[in-house]
Amino acid sequence: MKAFAQLIKALDSTNKTNQKVAALANYFKTAADSDKVWTIALLSHRRPKRPVNTTLLRLWATELANIPAWLFEESYHIVGDLAETIALVLPHPKGSTEMSLTKVVNEIAALSSQSEHIKKATILERWDQFNYYERFVYNKIITGGFRIGVSQKLMTRALGQATGIDTDELAFKLMGNWDPKTISFEELIIAPSEAAAVSRPYPFFLAHAVEGKVEELGDISQYSFEHKWDGIRAQVIFRAGTHFVWSRGEELVTDKYPEFDELLELIPDGTVLDGEIVCFPNGQIGDFNMLQTRIGRKNISKKLLETHPVILIAYDLLEWDGKDLRDTPFEQRRKLLDKLVKSKGENSPLYLSSTMNFKNWEEAAAERERSREKRSEGLMIKRKDSHYGVGRKRGEWFKWKVDPFTIDAVLTYAMRGHGRRANLFTDYTFALWHEGALVTFAKAYSGLTDAELKEVDSWIKKNTLERFGPVRSVKPEHVFEIAFEGIAASKRHKSGVATRFPRIHRWRKDKKPDQANSLEDLKALIPE
Amino acid sequence: MPLLVFNKNGIYCPQADVYLDAWRKVPKCIVTHGHSDHARYGHGQYITHKTNIPIIKHRLGKLQVQGLDWNETLLVNGVKFSLHPAGHIPGSAQVRVEYKGEVWVFTGDYKLQDDGLCVPFEPVKCHTFITECTFGLPAFSWEPQQEVFNEIDSWWAANRSNDVTSLLFGYSLGKAQRILKNVNADIGPIYVHKTIYDLNKAMAKDFDLPEFTLLDTSIDKAELKGSLIVAPPGVQNAAWIRKIGAQTTAAASGWMTFRGARRRRALDKGFVLSDHADWQDLLTAVKATGCQQVIATHGYTEIFSRYLREELGLDAKTEATAYEAETIDQTQETA
Ligand SMILES: [Zn+2]
Ligand SMILES: [Zn+2]
Numbered sequence: 042m043k044a045f046a047q048l049i050k051a052l053d054s055t056n057k058t059n060q061k062v063a064a065l066a067n068y069f070k071t072a073a074d075s076d077k078v079w080t081i082a083l084l085s086h087r088r089p090k091r092p093v094n095t096t097l098l099r100l101w102a103t104e105l106a107n108i109p110a111w112l113f114e115e116s117y118h119i120v121g122d123l124a125e126t127i128a129l130v131l132p133h134p135k136g137s138t139e140m141s142l143t144k145v146v147n148e149i150a151a152l153s154s155q156s157e158h159i160k161k162a163t164i165l166e167r168w169d170q171f172n173y174y175e176r177f178v179y180n181k182i183i184t185g186g187f188r189i190g191v192s193q194k195l196m197t198r199a200l201g202q203a204t205g206i207d208t209d210e211l212a213f214k215l216m217g218n219w220d221p222k223t224i225s226f227e228e229l230i231i232a233p234s235e236a237a238a239v240s241r242p243y244p245f246f247l248a249h250a251v252e253g254k255v256e257e258l259g260d261i262s263q264y265s266f267e268h269k270w271d272g273i274r275a276q277v278i279f280r281a282g283t284h285f286v287w288s289r290g291e292e293l294v295t296d297k298y299p300e301f302d303e304l305l306e307l308i309p310d311g312t313v314l315d316g317e318i319v320c321f322p323n324g325q326i327g328d329f330n331m332l333q334t335r336i337g338r339k340n341i342s343k344k345l346l347e348t349h350p351v352i353l354i355a356y357d358l359l360e361w362d363g364k365d366l367r368d369t370p371f372e373q374r375r376k377l378l379d380k381l382v383k384s385k386g387e388n389s390p391l392y393l394s395s396t397m398n399f400k401n402w403e404e405a406a407a408e409r410e411r412s413r414e415k416r417s418e419g420l421m422i423k424r425k426d427s428h429y430g431v432g433r434k435r436g437e438w439f440k441w442k443v444d445p446f447t448i449d450a451v452l453t454y455a456m457r458g459h460g461r462r463a464n465l466f467t468d469y470t471f472a473l474w475h476e477g478a479l480v481t482f483a484k485a486y487s488g489l490t491d492a493e494l495k496e497v498d499s500w501i502k503k504n505t506l507e508r509f510g511p512v513r514s515v516k517p518e519h520v521f522e523i524a525f526e527g528i529a530a531s532k533r534h535k536s537g538v539a540t541r542f543p544r545i546h547r548w549r550k551d552k553k554p555d556q557a558n559s560l561e562d563l564k565a566l567i568p569e
Numbered sequence: 570m571p572l573l574v575f576n577k578n579g580i581y582c583p584q585a586d587v588y589l590d591a592w593r594k595v596p597k598c599i600v601t602h603g604h605s606d607h608a609r610y611g612h613g614q615y616i617t618h619k620t621n622i623p624i625i626k627h628r629l630g631k632l633q634v635q636g637l638d639w640n641e642t643l644l645v646n647g648v649k650f651s652l653h654p655a656g657h658i659p660g661s662a663q664v665r666v667e668y669k670g671e672v673w674v675f676t677g678d679y680k681l682q683d684d685g686l687c688v689p690f691e692p693v694k695c696h697t698f699i700t701e702c703t704f705g706l707p708a709f710s711w712e713p714q715q716e717v718f719n720e721i722d723s724w725w726a727a728n729r730s731n732d733v734t735s736l737l738f739g740y741s742l743g744k745a746q747r748i749l750k751n752v753n754a755d756i757g758p759i760y761v762h763k764t765i766y767d768l769n770k771a772m773a774k775d776f777d778l779p780e781f782t783l784l785d786t787s788i789d790k791a792e793l794k795g796s797l798i799v800a801p802p803g804v805q806n807a808a809w810i811r812k813i814g815a816q817t818t819a820a821a822s823g824w825m826t827f828r829g830a831r832r833r834r835a836l837d838k839g840f841v842l843s844d845h846a847d848w849q850d851l852l853t854a855v856k857a858t859g860c861q862q863v864i865a866t867h868g869y870t871e872i873f874s875r876y877l878r879e880e881l882g883l884d885a886k887t888e889a890t891a892y893e894a895e896t897i898d899q900t901q902e903t904a
Contacts, residue, residue, distance in 0.1 A: 130707045
C-alpha cells in the first residue's frame with residue numbers, strides 16, 4: 042500500500058506527462074506482480090465491490106474526527122471529494138502498516154459479506170494506520186472513481202517502457218473483460234492470450250474538433266462526410282460463433298441490447314463493426330433523453346424494448362473475415378461495410394451511416410445546417426485514406442459540430458464551488474419566465490472567465506435572499522446566455538424540458554431580467 | 570456603545586477615535602502588519618510595531634508613522650492600546666484595546682506555529698476576541714514546519730540532480746522570507762524575484778537570511794540550472810519564466826491542502842505551508858484568551874462561529890470586513 046500511495050502521490054506531484062509515465066514505469070518495474078495487476082485495474086476504473094455505503098463512511102469519519110455532522114458536511118462540500126475530505130479531517134494516525142495493495146484490496150472485497158460491526162472496526166483500524174495519501178487512496182478504492190489524470194494511453198506507454206511490449210498490443214490487452222482477482226500480470230500483460238482475444242474490441246479511434254476555419258482542412262475531395270450521431274459509441278464483435286457489444290467506456294454491454302442478438306445469424310464470423318447505438322422509436326432517431334432512459338434501466342423488459350428500441354448505425358468495419366482491417370484505407374473499409382449492411386434488409390437493427398462527398402466547403406456547410414432536422418450533432422469529416430488509429434490522432438478524423446442552442450436566463454440560485462473554488466460561488470441555477478414567475482431550467486458550472494467569476498461571486502454575497510446550507514437564493518437581477526447541445530421534453534424535470542451540457546455562454550449585462558426568455562421560448566426549440 | 574465597532578471604513582474605537590486596519594482612508598490607524606489588505610494607503614497617521622515601519626514605508630512610500638514596542642502602552646482618551654506578537658509574518662501584531670476594565674483583542678492575521686522567523690504568537694486574555702479564520706475548517710491541519718521543509722529540500726535536491734530549476738511561489742512578504750530562512754541553502758544557489766529582493770533589503774538587518782541573489786535578465790540561463798528561484802505567485806505566467814529552461818513549479822500555501830487547488834493553478838507540486846492558524850490552532854487561540862465573545866472577520870467565518878456557538882458555547886458572530894481571506898486563486902499580493 043505504501044508503494045501504491047507513493048505512486049499516486051508522484052502522479053499527483055507533476056503535470057508533465059513524461060514524468061507521470063516515468064513514475065508509473067518505475068512502479069511497474071519494481072512492484073510485486075499482484076500489486077501491478079491491481080494498479081492497472083484501479084487506474085482503469087476496475088475496483089472491488091463497494092463494501093459500505095458512503096453514508097456509513099461519513100458517519101464513521103465524523104465520529105473519529107470528533108466533529109459534529111454538519112461540520113463534516115460543510116467540509117465535504119468545500120473540499121468536494123469524499124475520499125479527500127475523510128483523509129483530511131481524520132486525526133493524525135497513531136500507527137502504520139506494511140500491508141500490500143493486494144492485501145488491502147482483498148480485505149476490502151471480503152468486507153462485503155461481513156457484519157457492519159466488522160466493517161467499521163476494519164476501516165477504522167486502517168484509517169488509524171495510514172498516512173494522508175494512503176488514507177486517500179484507501180478511501181478511493183472503497184468509494185471508486187480514481188481520477189488522477191492517468192489515461193489508458195499514459196498507462197500503456199508506461200507499461201510499454203517497463204516491459205518492452207508494443208503499446209498498441211498493450212492497449213488491446215487491457216481492454217475487455219479481465220478480472221484482477223484471478224488474472225496474473227503474466228497472463229494479462231506478458232503472455233499472448235487467445236481466449237481473451239476473442240472478446241476484445243479494438244481501441245476506439247477518436248476525432249478532433251475542427252479548430253479555426255473548416256476550409257483550412259484543405260482539398261475537400263480528400264474527405265468523406267457523415268452525420269455525427271448522438272448516441273453511444275460501440276463496437277459489435279462477431280467471433281467464435283458468438284457476439285459481443287462493447288461501449289466506448291470499455292464496458293461489455295451485450296446483455297443490455299438484446300436487439301443485436303439477431304445479427305448473429307446475419308453477420309459472418311470474424312467481423313467487427315464500429316458505430317453508434319441510438320434509440321429508434323417509430324422509424325426515426327429518438328432524442329438523447331430516450332437513450333438515457335434506456336441506459337438507466339437495469340431490467341430490459343419487453344415493454345422497454347417496444348417503447349425504446351435501439352439500432353446500430355454502423356460507420357466502420359474494423360475486422361472482416363477474421364482479418365484486422367485497421368491499416369486498410371477508410372474508403373476501402375467503407376466499401377466493404379456498405380455492401381455488408383445493404384445486404385441485410387430493412388428489418389434488421391443494423392443501419393448505415395451514409396457517407397457523403399461535397400464539391401466545396403459551402404455545400405458541406407449547408408449539409409451541416411441540416412443536422413438538427415436529421416437528429417445529428419453535426420458532421421464527421423474523415424480522410425478517405427485514413428487508417429483506423431488508436432485514441433486521438435491529429436489530421437485524420439474531425440468532428441464539426443453545429444453551433445449550440447442558446448437562451449437568455451436569469452440567475453436565481455448559487456452554490457459554493459468545490460475544492461479549488463471553495464471560496465467562490467461558482468455553481469449557478471438559471472430560470473426562465475413562465476406565467477409571471479421564474480421556473481428553474483438548468484444548472485451550469487462553467488463558461489465565465491476568472492474575473493467574471495469573482496465579480497458574480499461578490500455580487501452574490503451582497504445580494505443573497507435566503508440561505509439553504511451551501512445554497513443561496515439571489516435577487517433575480519442578472520441575465521446570462523446559456524448554451525446547450527441538445528434539448529428534449531422530459532417528465533423528470535420541473536420545467537418539462539431537459540437540456541444537454543448547459544453552460545454559460547456569456548453574461549448579458551445589457552439585459553434586464555424581464556428581457557430574459559420564457560419557458561415557452563425554450564420549448565419551441567424542441568425538435569418535432 | 571461597544572469598545573470596537575465595524576463601520577464602512579474599518580474597525581473603529583469611538584472612545585479613542587482610532588481605527589484598526591482600516592480599509593478606507595482615515596485620520597489615525599493602528600496597523601497590525603504589512604500585508605496590503607491590512608496596511609492600506611492614505612491614512613493620516615500610522616501606528617504600528619517598529620519592525621513594520623521599514624516594510625510599510627517600502628510599500629506605501631513616505632508616511633507619518635509612530636512605532637511601538639511589544640507591550641508598550643499607547644493611551645488615547647482613556648483607552649489603552651498595546652501590541653502583542655501574532656506570529657503571522659515579521660512585525661505582525663495583535664492589538665489589545667482596554668477601556669474601563671474591558672479588554673478586546675484584534676488579531677489581524679496570526680499563526681501559532683513558530684516559523685523561526687518572526688516573534689511567536691502570544692495569547693492575550695480578553696473579553697472579546699476579534700479573530701481571522703482563513704483556514705477555519707477541520708480539513709486544515711498543518712504538519713510540523715520541519716517536515717514541510719524536509720519535503721521542500723528533497724524536492725529541490727532531486728530537481729537539481731536532474732538539472733531542473735525549481736520555481737517556488739510564495740507571497741513576497743512573509744512566506745518568501747520564511748522559505749529563505751528555513752530551506753537548506755547548502756543544496757545550491759538561491760535566486761529571488763525583484764519584489765522579494767527589495768523587501769529583503771528593506772527588512773534584512775533584522776533577520777538572519779541566507780544568501781540570495783537578485784534574479785535579473787543578465788543572469789545566464791546555464792547558471793540558473795538546478796537553482797531554487799523564489800517568486801511571488803503573481804508571476805507564475807510571466808514571460809521570463811518560460812525562458813529559463815527546464816523547470817518544475819511549486820507553491821507554498823495552506824491552500825495546497827486541496828489537491829484541486831494545485832491542479833487548478835497548473836503547478837507541479839504544492840507544499841502545505843501557511844502563515845495562518847489551522848483549525849486546531851484557531852480553537853487553541855480562542856480558548857487561550859478566556860474570552861466570552863468572538864467576532865470572526867475573514868475566512869470561513871460562518872462555519873467557524875457556528876462551531877464556537879454550538880460546541881463551545883461562546884457568543885460568536887461574524888462581521889464583514891475588506892480583509893481578503895487569501896483565496897486559492899489569488900495572484901495579488903495580499904493576505
Ligand atoms: Zn496577512
Ligand atoms: Zn489577512
